[in-house]
Amino acid sequence: MATKKTYKIVLSGGGTGGHIYPAIAIANELKRRFEDAEFLFVGAKDRMEMEKIPQAGYKIEGLWISGIQRQLTMKNLMFPFKLMSSLYNARKIVKSFKPDVAIGTGGFASGPLLYMASKHGIPSLIQEQNSFPGITNKLLAKHVQKICVAYDGLERFFPADKIVKTGNPVRRSLLDINSKTEEAKKLFDLKEGKLTLLVLGGSLGARRINELIEKELDFLDTQNVQVIWQCGKLYYQQYKIYNNTLNVQVHEFLNNMDFAYAAADIVISRAGASSVSELCIVGKPVIFIPSPNVAEDHQTKNAMAIVDHNAAMIIKEDELVVDFKNKFSQLVASPQRQKELGENIKKIALVNATNDIVDEVEKLLKVKN
Template sequence: MSNNNKTYKIILSGGGTGGHIYPAIAIANELKSRFPNAEFLFVGAKDRMEMEKVPQAGYPIKGLWISGIQRQLTLKNLMFPFKLISSLWNARNIVNTFKPDVAIGTGGFASGPLLQVAASKKVPCLIQEQNSYPGVTNKVLAKKAKKICVAYDGLERFFPKDKIIKTGNPVRSSLLDIESKTAEAKDFFNLKNGKKTLLVLGGSLGSRRVNELIEKELEFFQMQNIQVIWQCGKLYYHQYKIYNNTKDIQVCEFLNNMDFAYAAADFVISRAGASSVSELCIVGKPVIFIPSPNVAEDHQTKNAMAIVNKNAALIIKEEDLDVDFESTFLKLSTSLEKQKELGENIKKLALVNATNQIADEVEKLLKSK
């Protein structure tokens, strides 16, 4: 489909959390394999994790002075109009200088100003909405976008129907064949044979409530003869690293080798951010979702319930953790039949060609110019 020698200029924006960053990187990697001569530029929020993760993936990035609006009245909210004006101004300079052929937004604060400016300059824009309930940024950008790639049904409530393409969420290509990596993964994490392994994912920054739960249940896991890979997040690592390498617990700030983490796991406890849900569908491991209640429109609960309703995962709400966690976990960990059923059902929901399909849509936009 592609004319490989084209020197397209492709600008991507998305960030704030891994859920916005990794899809953007996955899309860029696929486009780079199709157009080796293309030039890429990422745009992120100055003080967020994309400023570190994008260069690690081999791409240049420019930062905007932007953040979201807080729910309560804070100094940050008072600064928001100034940040927005500054970001629009800087985004205009970036677009004028780089002159992109296409702009791709994966959500997060910085993608708003960048795509707003790109669209006003007649640059064709594609947005990729990971969640079952879109964020404010993508709802606003939908009017300007040419294509909107989504992962869930029913999003015509928020977006123009004729622009929607259901592709699924882009995931790291390393996750597509984890079955072959189990032995290597167990060595990598120094895991004991004959013990089941629990993987705990609290999101890239970490989850206070999930971490409190895991700390409280460490003795319980030991009694069940379970070893734990505990990704506690950047904000909490200093607090929980004391448990690292004690009682078969491995505490990690961040997991750079997610393919090994998934391959080693027998079951998973996870937040229900869109990227995590998509990855868990692809790897097909039994999972208990603990959705964050502190997100817009409670979209993590909606993401999780889309899976739970297909008998493909279990869910415990934060307010029920103290009462329900141990009984729910035992129901899963002691039943091979339940593990097999959930693993098989969640795998049926995977949309494995998402990255390719999104890249196809970008390619159509490039060729329509």
């Protein structure tokens, strides 16, 4: 009688929630399909994945690695040593764990891990979330077997025969938020007759968005708007003083994002790849405020890929002083425009992304075995 194969799967993605949660979504779907599979995550030491991955029920090992800073800093001088250390330890992990497949969703640690996995003949897949790839995935492209992407036109950066357009993985809990609206309003203790604005700056927070909201609290109150404000871990101590003032509630982090989205009438958000993908599925009117402090200004490119379909609004950071009040008040005053943006962004959603990515992983497992 044939023995059932128990797969070993290694995943790497971290640094921000935008890399961590897609990796968890992929792992959860693989676990659903292969109940006996063994999973190991590899992250960067002292980054948020070292906390979030165990919370999701998975083991993780950390590498001593970080990115290259734009300015000449001590961290940059340490980078060659960190890289050598990470390659050495990634090699040890691959040889010890003996994975059947390696999956990378971006972040500092995914480079050494997937490079070493591919060097040891492990079928590998990267999931590129952005419309403009980072340097790590560009370098990994020639070593991996499959590249799952969320945008068209990535043939400029990757071998066309390796690309599969799948979209970005999102949490399953977001697939049916409309059924949660009433429960969400109770959960956040929202007032009837007011529009609800959800403000998102990422898991760590966005300084410029936080400054904007603080400055415009009185204005938002005049618009009959109540605010659910995720200010982020780095800024919570500074902004928690506004909790429960002027119809504002301040959160360090929102663990129940499905209910936060369900409660919202309008969303202000950064334009990280995972956020954009989630907002497409959620189908609410969005104002993107992209971070200009990212490689190749990829958040602006992510946002414009939606704006060009008349499916969202964008205000650049250097235009907030001039444009925010005008554009926001126009959106609040036009239920028809809100409806149009919500319907159009939902048309762009790739709701089967997680399943489609795991289908590609499953193909790699079958090839190897």
